[in-house]
Structure formats: C-alpha cells, structure tokens
Amino acid sequence: xxxxxxxxxxxxxxxxxxxxxxLEHLILIVIAIIFSVALWVSIGIALRNHKNMANGVLGVxxxxxxxPSIALYGILISIPGLGLSxxxxxxxxxxxxxLPILRNVYVALNxxxxxxxxxxxxxxxxxxxxxxxxxxxxxLPVILAGVRxxxxxxxxxxxxxxxxxxxxxxxxxxxxxKRSRSDMIIVGALLVTVFVVIIDFFIGWLEKTxxxxxxxxxxxxxxxGDL
Amino acid sequence: xxxxxxxxxxxxxxxxxxxxxxxxxxxxxxxAIVTALPIGILVTRPPFNKKINQILSFLNTAQGxxxxxxxxxxxPIMGVGVRPAIFALSIYALLPIARNTVAAINxxxxxxxxxxxxxxxxxxxxxxxxxxxxAAPIIVAGIQTATIFTVGTATIAHLIGxxxxxxxxxxxxxxxSPEFILAGSLIAAAIAITLDQLLGYFQMRVxxxxxx
Numbered sequence: 001x002x003x004x005x006x007x008x009x010x011x012x013x014x015x016x017x018x019x020x021x022x023l024e025h026l027i028l029i030v031i032a033i034i035f036s037v038a039l040w041v042s043i044g045i046a047l048r049n050h051k052n053m054a055n056g057v058l059g060v061x062x063x064x065x066x067x068p069s070i071a072l073y074g075i076l077i078s079i080p081g082l083g084l085s086x087x088x089x090x091x092x093x094x095x096x097x098x099l100p101i102l103r104n105v106y107v108a109l110n111x112x113x114x115x116x117x118x119x120x121x122x123x124x125x126x127x128x129x130x131x132x133x134x135x136x137x138x139x140l141p142v143i144l145a146g147v148r149x150x151x152x153x154x155x156x157x158x159x160x161x162x163x164x165x166x167x168x169x170x171x172x173x174x175x176x177x178k179r180s181r182s183d184m185i186i187v188g189a190l191l192v193t194v195f196v197v198i199i200d201f202f203i204g205w206l207e208k209t210x211x212x213x214x215x216x217x218x219x220x221x222x223x224x225g226d227l
Numbered sequence: 228x229x230x231x232x233x234x235x236x237x238x239x240x241x242x243x244x245x246x247x248x249x250x251x252x253x254x255x256x257x258x259a260i261v262t263a264l265p266i267g268i269l270v271t272r273p274p275f276n277k278k279i280n281q282i283l284s285f286l287n288t289a290q291g292x293x294x295x296x297x298x299x300x301x302x303p304i305m306g307v308g309v310r311p312a313i314f315a316l317s318i319y320a321l322l323p324i325a326r327n328t329v330a331a332i333n334x335x336x337x338x339x340x341x342x343x344x345x346x347x348x349x350x351x352x353x354x355x356x357x358x359x360x361x362a363a364p365i366i367v368a369g370i371q372t373a374t375i376f377t378v379g380t381a382t383i384a385h386l387i388g389x390x391x392x393x394x395x396x397x398x399x400x401x402x403x404s405p406e407f408i409l410a411g412s413l414i415a416a417a418i419a420i421t422l423d424q425l426l427g428y429f430q431m432r433v434x435x436x437x438x439x
Contacts, residue, residue: 003303066419068379071412074396078405156293160383163400173299177386182303189296196291 003182010183018172018191025168025195028086028158032093033151040098041143044105045131054106061099069096069157073164089161096157097150104146108139141211148203155196169195229406236410240395245414248391251309251381252374252418255316259373263321264366267328268354279333286326294319294380302387312381312389319380320373327369331362364434371426378419382411392418 011018047054064072072095076088112135120130136143159170172188175181269275270282297319298312305311335358343357359366385393395411398404 062423063420066375066378066423067416068382068412068419070379070382070393070396071415074399074408074412075416077400078408152291156291156295159293159295163397170293170295173295177299177302180302185299185302189300192296193292196293197288200288200291 006183007186011187014187018169018187021167021169021171022191022195024166025155025158025170028089028093028161028166028168029151029154029199031086032090032097032154032158033147035090036094036097036101036150037147039094040101041105044102044109047106048109058099058103058106061102064095065099070160070163072096073160077164084165086166088164089158089166092161093154093157096153100146100149100153101143102146104142105139108142109135111142112138137212138215141207141215144203144207144211148200148207151203152196152200155192155199159192232406233410236395236406237414241392241410241414244390244392244394244411245418247389248378248381248415248418251312251316251384251389251391252377255313255320255377255381256370256374258313258317259320259324259377260370262317263324263369264328266321267325267366268332268359270325270329271332276333279329283326283329283333286322286329290322290326294376295383295386298380298383298387307388309389312384312387315387316377316380316384320377323372323376324366324369327365327372328362331365332358335361360437363437364430367426367430367433371423371430374422374426375419378415378422382415 043057047057067075069092073088073092076082076092077084079088082088082091116134116138117130120134125133158166158168159173162168162170162174169188169192172184172191176184176186176188270279275282298315301311301315305314339357339361340353343353348356381389381391382393382396385391385397392411392415395407396415399407399409399411
C-alpha cells in the first residue's frame with residue numbers, strides 16, 4: 001500500500017476518534033478563551049487610566065509569552081493543586097493569552113480620539129456610559145484582533161497539552177511520534193493545521209459581523225500581532 | 228521535591244543539554260535569517276509585489292501552524308536526529324522574519340522612495356541605503372519573535388531525537404518528577420527571557436540609529 005493510501009486509510013478508519021479529539025480540542029479552546037477574555041478585558045479596562053501599572057503588567061505578560069509552552073506546562077503541573085489536570089491546561093492557555101489580549105485592550109482604549117471622549121462628556125454621558133457606548137465599540141476591532149492572535153496561538157499550544165493529560169488532536173502526533181507511525185503524524189499535523197486555519201477564518205468572519213460597519217478597516221494586513 | 232536534587236540535575240545534565248539547545252537555536256536562526264531576508268526582499272520586487280497582500284496573509288496563517296505539527300511532519304521525510312530538527316526549526320523561524328521583512332518594506336512611505344529615485348539612486352542603492360535601513364527595526368522585531376519561537380520549539384525537538392532541554396521536561400513528565408521538569412523548564416525559560424531582553428535592547432538601538 002502506498003503512503004497516501006495509508007494516510008487516507010488511517011483517517012477513514014479512525015474517524016470516530018478523530019471527531020472526538022477535535023471536539024475535545026474545541027472544548028479546551030472555548031473554555032480557555034472565555035476565561036481569557038473575561039479576565040484580560042476586565043483587567044485592561046481597570047488599568048486603562050493607570051499607565052505605569054499597565055506597563056508593569058504588560059511586562060509580566062511578555063515575560064510569560066517568552067517561556068516555552070511545554071516549560072510553562074511543566075511548571076504548572078509541578079504546582080500542588082493543579083497537577084496533571086484540565087485546570088493546568090486551561091491556566092497555561094489563559095496565561096499565554098495575557099499579552100495579546102490585554103495589550104490590545106489597553107492600547108485600543110487609550111487610542112480612542114480625545115475629541116470624541118470630550119464630545120461624549122459634553123453630551124452628559126457618565127464615565128460608565130462613555131466606556132460602554134463609546135470607548136469599547138471603537139476599540140472593538142483592535143481587541144478582536146488580539147483575541148484572534150491569542151486563539152490561533154492557543155490551538156497550537158493546546159496540542160502540547162496532550163503531554164499533560166489532554167486528549168485532543170495533538171494525541172495523533174504524540175502517538176505517531178511514539179510509535180513511528182508516519183500516517184498518524186501526517187493526519188495529526190494536517191488536521192491541526194486545518195483546524196487553525198478554520199478557527200482563524202471563523203474569527204475573521206466574526207470580526208466582520210460584529211464590528212460596526214462605520215469603523216471597519218479594509219486593510220488586509222491588520223495586526224497579525226508583531227509579537 | 229528537593230531543591231538540592233534540582234541543582235544536581237541541572238549540573239549533571241542541564242549544562243550539556245543547554246549547549247545542545249543553544250546549538251539548535253542558533254544554527255536554525257542562522258539558516259532562517261539567511262533565507263528569509265532574500266525571500267522577503269524578492270517578494271517586494273516585481274512581479275511578486277502585485278500579490279503582496281496574499282503573500283502576507285499566507286505568511287500570517289502559516290505562522291499559526293502549531294510547532295508540534297511542524298516538528299513532527301518532517302519525521303516521516305527526514306527521520307530523527309539533529310538534522311531534521313534544525314530543518315524544521317529553520318522553516319518555522321523563517322516565517323516571522325520573512326513576514327516582517329515584507330511588511331516593513333511594503334509599509335515604507337512611497338514619497339521617500341520617490342525622493343531617492345529623484346536623487347538619482349539606482350535600484351540597488353535604494354534597497355541598501357533607503358529601504359533596508361528604514362525597515363531594519365521591524366526586521367529585527369521579526370528576528371526577536373523568531374528567536375523566542377525557536378527556543379520554545381527546540382524543547383519539542385527532543386521528541387524527534389534532537390536532544391536539548393526538552394529531554395529534561397519530557398522525562399520529568401513521564402517519570403512524574405517535578406525536579407526534572409523544573410530543571411528543564413527553568414533553564415529554557417531563562418534562555419528565552421534573556422534572549423528576548425537582549426534582542427529587545429538591540430532592536431531599540433537599531434530603532435535609534437535608523438529612526439522609524
């Protein structure tokens with residue numbers, strides 16, 4: 001049997017398991033994204049007028065970002081209470097999303113035109129109203145760009161979480177490497193890549209759908225994150 | 228969990244694996260830089276520059292491919308060992324450098340290029356005396372990103388038999404030994420952070436020198 005047939009064969013005969021792994025992958029990402037957005041967006045909002053503190057916190061974020069993901073997972077599972085569990089996987093992903101999301105929230109909120117804020121104030125809006133009705137909607141494109149970068153990154157890092165007990169698409173690669181099964185490796189690598197592209201595409205579509213039409217940028221080279 | 232055991236592991240195996248790790252990182256970065264810069268420059272010249280937005284979004288997407296997939300995919304083709312690891316790491320590191328090179332040259336002010344042309348500079352002079360110096364800070368930022376990625380991905384290169392600090396981490400996870408995990412993780416994290424800071428400083432110097 002040639003290589004291509006073996007790959008196709010592996011894929012079709014293990015479709016049930018593959019679907020299961022894909023769902024597990026998706027569930028982990030969704031949990032992590034919900035926590036990340038809730039946490040980092042609120043912290044970004046809280047820090048929006050505290051420049052020094054924000055710089056300190058962002059420094060911590062870029063510090064975490066530069067730690068290799070398997071090393072961060074290694075450190076996390078050594079912490080009593082986390083261990084080999086889904087909590088460790090989620091905490092790791094949330095920590096990695098800190099820099100892209102928090103930085104974009106902070107920068108975007110601070111880049112809103114001062115004249116617009118002045119106008120909103122002049123119209124008698126309270127600070128909370130200005131935040132909800134003016135600042136956040138205007139900052140949304142940049143915030144979503146950060147969420148997109150974070151999500152794509154998470155899909156990749158999540159494949160490494162199989163070494164700390166997750167059972168997602170990374171399992172195919174992990175098992176393939178362990179057993180020197182090239183069909184498993186190739187199916188795993190291709191599926192993970194397709195998964196990343198689909199997720200990226202989906203968030204791109206989401207951006208177009210929920211961002212106010214008036215402020216949509218047609219710049220195709222929108223921040224892919226210069227991390 | 229003992230601190231003494233942790234230090235013992237670092238001394239016995241950490242130093243040797245650190246050397247291997249740095250070897251993997253620097254050789255891969257070298258290959259990545261010498262291929263990514265010419266590719267990046269070539270893409271911004273005719274006839275490729277018409278498709279520049281598609282090329283940029285391709286490079287953006289390719290960068291999202293998980294490192295584990297990139298490392299693993301070359302195993303069936305190239306086997307195990309240091310060589311396939313360096314090949315995979317180089318390709319992975321190439322993406323952010325090429326992307327930033329293309330994006331930086333592409334975003335230069337057309338008026339500046341027009342002025343350079345008006346002053347009678349040849350195409351080659353414009354590239355080396357105007358375009359590349361102005362793009363330098365962003366290119367260095369790409370190299371910084373690539374370096375951090377490579378330090379991280381090199382830990383996974385252990386899985387295809389290339390050695391490096393990943394060995395301590397993966398062995399530690401398999402043996403359930405926090406000392407091994409922490410020895411590898413802490414050294415790997417320390418290299419990544421140190422290189423990040425150094426390149427951040429270098430980037431600042433470049434930015435000061437060339438402006439932008």
